Amino acid sequence: MNLQNTLSNHVKQAVKSTFDAHLETVEFQATRREFAGDITIVVFPMLRVVKGNPVKIGEAIGSYLQENVAQVKAFNVVKGFLNIEIEDNYYIDFFNSIKDDSKFGFVNTNSDDAVMVEYSSPNTNKPLHLGHVRNVLLGYSVAEIIKASGKKVYKTQIINDRGIHICKSMLAWQRFGNNETPESTGLKGDKLVGNYYVKFDQEYKSQIETLKAEGKTEEEAKKEAPILIEAQEMLQKWEAGDEKVVALWEKMNQWVYKGFDATYENIGVNFDKLYYESQTYLLGKEFVAEGLKTGVFFKKEDGSVWCDLTSDGLDEKIVLRSDGTAVYMTQDIGTAIQRVKDFPDINGMVYTVGNEQDYHFQVLFLILKKLGFDWAKNLFHLSYGMVDLPSGKMKSREGTVVDADDLIFDMAETAQTISEELGKLDGYNQEEKKSLYKTIGLGALKYYILKVDPKKRILFDPKESIDFQGNTGPFIQYTYARIQSILRKTKQVDFETSNAIDINYKLHDKERALIKQLQLFPEVIQNAAENHSPALIANYTYELVKDFNSFYQNVSILGADNKADKNFRIQLSQSVANTIKNAFNLLGITVPERM
Numbered sequence: 001m002n003l004q005n006t007l008s009n010h011v012k013q014a015v016k017s018t019f020d021a022h023l024e025t026v027e028f029q030a031t032r033r034e035f036a037g038d039i040t041i042v043v044f045p046m047l048r049v050v051k052g053n054p055v056k057i058g059e060a061i062g063s064y065l066q067e068n069v070a071q072v073k074a075f076n077v078v079k080g081f082l083n084i085e086i087e088d089n090y091y092i093d094f095f096n097s098i099k100d101d102s103k104f105g106f107v108n109t110n111s112d113d114a115v116m117v118e119y120s121s122p123n124t125n126k127p128l129h130l131g132h133v134r135n136v137l138l139g140y141s142v143a144e145i146i147k148a149s150g151k152k153v154y155k156t157q158i159i160n161d162r163g164i165h166i167c168k169s170m171l172a173w174q175r176f177g178n179n180e181t182p183e184s185t186g187l188k189g190d191k192l193v194g195n196y197y198v199k200f201d202q203e204y205k206s207q208i209e210t211l212k213a214e215g216k217t218e219e220e221a222k223k224e225a226p227i228l229i230e231a232q233e234m235l236q237k238w239e240a241g242d243e244k245v246v247a248l249w250e251k252m253n254q255w256v257y258k259g260f261d262a263t264y265e266n267i268g269v270n271f272d273k274l275y276y277e278s279q280t281y282l283l284g285k286e287f288v289a290e291g292l293k294t295g296v297f298f299k300k301e302d303g304s305v306w307c308d309l310t311s312d313g314l315d316e317k318i319v320l321r322s323d324g325t326a327v328y329m330t331q332d333i334g335t336a337i338q339r340v341k342d343f344p345d346i347n348g349m350v351y352t353v354g355n356e357q358d359y360h361f362q363v364l365f366l367i368l369k370k371l372g373f374d375w376a377k378n379l380f381h382l383s384y385g386m387v388d389l390p391s392g393k394m395k396s397r398e399g400t401v402v403d404a405d406d407l408i409f410d411m412a413e414t415a416q417t418i419s420e421e422l423g424k425l426d427g428y429n430q431e432e433k434k435s436l437y438k439t440i441g442l443g444a445l446k447y448y449i450l451k452v453d454p455k456k457r458i459l460f461d462p463k464e465s466i467d468f469q470g471n472t473g474p475f476i477q478y479t480y481a482r483i484q485s486i487l488r489k490t491k492q493v494d495f496e497t498s499n500a501i502d503i504n505y506k507l508h509d510k511e512r513a514l515i516k517q518l519q520l521f522p523e524v525i526q527n528a529a530e531n532h533s534p535a536l537i538a539n540y541t542y543e544l545v546k547d548f549n550s551f552y553q554n555v556s557i558l559g560a561d562n563k564a565d566k567n568f569r570i571q572l573s574q575s576v577a578n579t580i581k582n583a584f585n586l587l588g589i590t591v592p593e594r595m
Helices: 003-019 044-048 054-068 088-098 130-148 164-176 189-213 218-224 226-239 243-267 285-294 328-342 355-370 374-378 404-422 430-450 473-492 509-519 521-531 534-554 563-586
Strands: 039-042 072-078 081-086 110-118 151-159 273-276 305-308 316-320 346-354 379-384
Touching (some): 003 039, 003 054, 044 054, 054 072, 081 088, 088 509, 088 563, 110 130, 130 151, 130 243, 130 379, 130 404, 130 430, 130 534, 130 563, 164 226, 164 243, 189 218, 189 226, 189 243, 218 226, 285 316, 285 328, 305 355, 328 346, 328 355, 355 374, 355 379, 374 379, 404 430, 430 473, 430 534, 473 534, 473 563, 521 534, 534 563
Parallel strands (some): 110 151, 110 346, 151 273
Antiparallel strands (some): 039 081, 072 081, 305 316
C-alpha cells in the first residue's frame, strides 16, 4: 500500500475516533516549499462532516497520525492545511525497492487490453511538413506512453493515396515533368511529387487569370480552367481502372512512400500496420446497408443516406451520396470496423488528427456506438492545435510549407552553431559531432512540441527550442550527460552500489526531494496515458532535472565525507539518469552519453 493510501485510511480512522464522523475521501496535495513537510492533507473539505476550527481539526488528526503511523515523523498545521513530515526510512525503503529497476514506472503489458493509435496519415501528393511533425510526434509518444502504462499498442496510419489532389500532382508531372525521376533529379520522391503539386497550382492560377481576362467571372474561371477539368477526368479514369492512369499512380506513389519511409526513419518513428485509402474508401457501405435495416440511418427522396443525430445535439450527417458513392464518414466507419477485425484484441483507438476535424470524430464515434459496437465507447480523438512559425501560416499548394526533412537538418545546424558558441564539444571527432548535433536538434524539436498541451496552438521558434538552460530538450539532455560523466568517474574510485542503503541513513533535504520526485514517475505515466498527454511526461522530467541540479549544486557526490554518502549519492544519480532516459524514450527523444 502506498503512503497516500496508508495516510488516507488512518485519517478516516482519526475522524471516526476523534469526531465520531464518517469521511468518504481525503484530499492530498504537495506541501508548499516554504513549509516543513512531505505531503499535505487538506482539512477544508472535511468541514462538511466535522464542524469546528480547521486548525484544531488538523492538529487533532496530526497528533493521531504521529501516534499511529510509523512513517509519520512530525506535523504542522497552516490554516486548513495539515503538513506531514515523513520518516527518512520510508524513503530509503522505497529507494531500495526501485534502485536496480531499469524500467521503474513501467507496467508489464496486458496482452488482453490493446489500443490502436493512428498518426501521420499523409497525402501522397507532397512531403511531410511541420504540421505532420507535430502529429507524428504526438501519436508516436502517446503510443509509447500507453504501452508503458500496461496496454498492448498497435501503431498505424491511413495513407491518403487517392483523390483529386493526387491526380493534380500526377497530371502536372505528366505535362511538365519530361519523365524526370527521383534518381535522375537526386530528389527524394515525396519532394519531387510535391513540386508538381505546387506546379499544378501555379498553372491553375495562370489559367484562371487568362479566363478572367476573356470575360469569365472568377467562379466560372475556377470551374472551367482546362487543367482542373483534366485532373477531374484523370480521377474518373483512375476510379474506372484505366491501366495507364493506374500505372502512373502506382509509380508516383512508390516514389512518395520511399520518401516517407526515409523521413520516418530520420525522425525516429515507426508503424505496425499501414492502411491505404485506395483500399478502404469503399469500406463501410455494407454497414450503411445494415444500419438502414435497423433504423440507424434513413434514406432521403434523392436516394442519399443520412444519420439523424439531432436528438444528440448534432445535425444530420450524410453517409452515402444519392449516386451510391461513399463519403469520408463511410470510409472511416468501415476502416474502424476493419481494424477490429484485423486485430480482435483491440478495445480502443486513438486518432491523432488536428482540431479542425473535432466535429467529424464526434459524429464518427456516435455513429459507431449507434451501430452497436461496444468498443466504440473507447474511441478517442487526440485533437491538437496547429503549429505556426514566426514567418506565418504554411500552404502546401503554394510551396510555403516547412519541409520535415529540411526542418530536421536546420535543427541540427542550429544545434551545431549554439554548441560551437558554447564550446561544449572539445575532444569530439567530426562524426561524433555530427551525430550529436542531430541528437540535440531532434531532442530540441520534439521536446518543444511535446511539452505543450496537445490542444494548444504552438508558435515554433527553432532557436528558442535549442537552449541549454530552461525547460528545453537540450537542458535535460545535458543533465543526463552530466550524470553519465559522474558515473564514469566512479570507475576510478572506491564505491559499492550493489548493497541496499542502510535503513537508518539520514537524508539530506536535496536527496529527499529527488526521491520524492522519483516516486511520482509511475503515477505520471498512468496520468499521461489516461489523458493522452506527452506534456505530462515532458514537464515531469524537467522538474526531476531541476531537482537533480539543485542536489548537484548543494551536495557533494564523489567528494562526499564518507563512503555511505558517496555510495548512496552515486546510486541516486544513477536512478535519476535511468528515469530521465525512460521518460525521454516515451517522448521519442534520445539522450547522449556525452555532451
